[in-house]
Structure formats: C-alpha cells, structure tokens
Amino acid sequence: MRLRTKDRLTVNPLRRLEPPARVVDWTLAAAVAILVGTGLYSLVVGDPSGAWVFDVHAIAAFALVVLLGFKLRRVASRLRPDRLTRVRLVSVLLAVTSLGALGTGLWWAFGGSVRVGPWGLLMVHMTLGVAVPVVLLWHLRHRYHSPADAPHHGRRTALQYAAVVGLSALAWRGQRAANDLLDTAGADRRFTGSREEGSGDGNAFPVTSWVADDPAPIDAEDWELRVGGLVDEPATFGLDELATDELGTDAQQRAVLDCTSGWYSDHDWQGLAVGDLLDTVGPRDSARWVQFRSVTGYRWSLPVEEARGALLATHVDGERISHDHGFPMRLVAPGRRGFQWVKWVTDVRVTRRRDVSESVAIFVSGFEE
C-alpha cells in the first residue's frame, strides 16, 4: 500500500496536492455555495467598492476547475455506458451543468459572445449557475456522506487547501494577464464584467427590458409625474410644466448604466434632480425611501439620501430620451445596476418602509395590465 502511494507520487507530483476524496467533495460543495452566493449578490453591486465580490467569484471558479479535475478523474471510470444507473445519470447531469456554468463563465471572461434567442452568454451562464445547486442537492440525496467521515490529516489537508486556493488565485491573475496580452474582448471589461456599448452616443445604446415590459409609446401631452406619499405637499407635474417650472430639467449627471446581462454605457444625462423635486414636495421626518414607479408597474426604491443624488432624465448626451430608453423620463441612479434605472417613470412615492413587492414587480410588470 505504502509503496503504491509512493509510486503514484513519483509519477505525478501534482497528486500530492490532491486532498482526500471526501474533503474534495465537501470543498466542491463549498465552492458551489460561494459561487452561487457571490454570483447572485454581484447582481446588485454597481459601485467599485463592491469589486471584491467579483474577484471572489472568479477565484472560486478557478478553485472549482482544480477540484472538478480531481473529482472527475476519480469517478470517470464509473462512467461506462453499461453501468449507467439513474443515480449516475444525476451525477452526469451535475457534471454537465457545472462544466457548462464554468465554461460559459470563462468564455465570457475571455470575451466570448453567444446568442440564444433573446439571451446573451451571461444569461446562459447565470441559468446554468443557478441550476448547479439544484442538481447538486439532488445528487447529494443519493450520494451523501457526512463530512465527519472524512479522514483527518489536519496539517497536510490544510496545506493542500492552501495550495488549491493559491493556484486558483494565480490562475485568475494569469487569466487577466492573458486577456490583456491577447487583447481579447474580455480585456477591457468593467469591474462588474460588463463590456462597453455605445457610450457618449445618445440613444444608440442597447435596450434591455425585463420579461414583458413593453408599453406603448407615451404621449407627452397626457403624461404626468405624480409625487406623493410621506410628503407635505403632494404634487403633479406635466412635462412642459417641469421644463419651464423653476424646478427645471437641466440638471446634469455623468453616469454609467451597467446591465446585469453584461454591457455598460457611459453617458451625460440631463433632467430633473430628484433632490430638487423632494425639496419642492417636502418629505416628512419619517421618510426613508423614495420609490420610482413606471407606467408598467415596474418599480424600484432608493434610500432618501441616495435618491437626492439621482436624476429623472429627459435627455441623454443632448438627445431627448427615446421611447425605448424610457421617454419621457427615466431614472438615472449612479452606482446602481441597470435594472434599478426605472424607465417610463410616472410616480415618485416617498415611504417609510421599503416596498418588498418591487423585487417581484420587476419580473411580472407588463403582465399585470
């Protein structure tokens, strides 16, 4: 036995790095949890102070490459077609979804693109990514072994762990360097992983609407902005009125719209400063949130202080905002991801508590009418 281990080690020194099977399995589960957690959380990170979330996601992905390598090599021999039981098919499905999520993620990082109907590569990646824990739980139902059964080689296993994480971080740096060297489309991504599209070029940037949000063009004559909730003087404004009113629509803001589907666009926005709007209606002391609501029911809230720095934009790079981009007014929320930049705004509501229904509304708005 000892001789065999020694033989193996001289054949391939990399194997020294391989933790015991059970440890690999549990570390795999932990890596998946970290990947899904950081992946989902990254969807709401729009400020560079949150860049670490993307870095952890990337390093965990490379750890998954190493760990999956160990795992797949170990179980590959069970994969003979004549030995495929139902339980093994679940394992195969798990391997396929994991490799799919990994592959699409790496491909994205290296600047790849793909279209599956309305979906881009990053959407395919996210779909596979959230499928992995589901299939993993299914797999664990049949193949669960308590972590307590794992052999304990404290120090050695800890070193192997450190090596896996160290290698992953190196691979991640290497990937970045290779990206720069080869100058791939993945090289000049933003910290969120998004790629630039149509910056500074008025309305000529991509249009992204959720599921069914596709209202008819709004007639400027009929449109009104209603401002209410916890304010001293609720008010309603027409478009002309806003422009000529002392409030004005000439506040300026440069901000990046960064969509979670993987593109960003940097523009000069112009419109009504939400801070000025709030000063006009007078929020009560109990006010904590400001909700921006679309004609479609789509809505999102910002804390009052943050909302003061936002803009209800009527113009982009000097052009009137087009229907697709939210005419007559769309929210510009610097440091927030694109899905929070509500288009076709008709209502601004000041509230004490955050409206939790809005995280459902962004998926179902447009179906409601």
Ligand SMILES: Nc1nc2c(c(=O)[nH]1)N[C@H]1C(S)=C(S)[C@@H](COP(=O)(O)O)O[C@H]1N2
């Ligand atoms: N009312 C409404 N606002 C919306 C959306 C939507 O579907 N409906 N999509 C959001 C998403 S996901 C993004 S990325 C941005 C995209 O803005 P754009 O279509 O002007 O590029 O708008 C956001 N605002």
Ligand SMILES: [Mo]
């Ligand atoms: Mo988006």
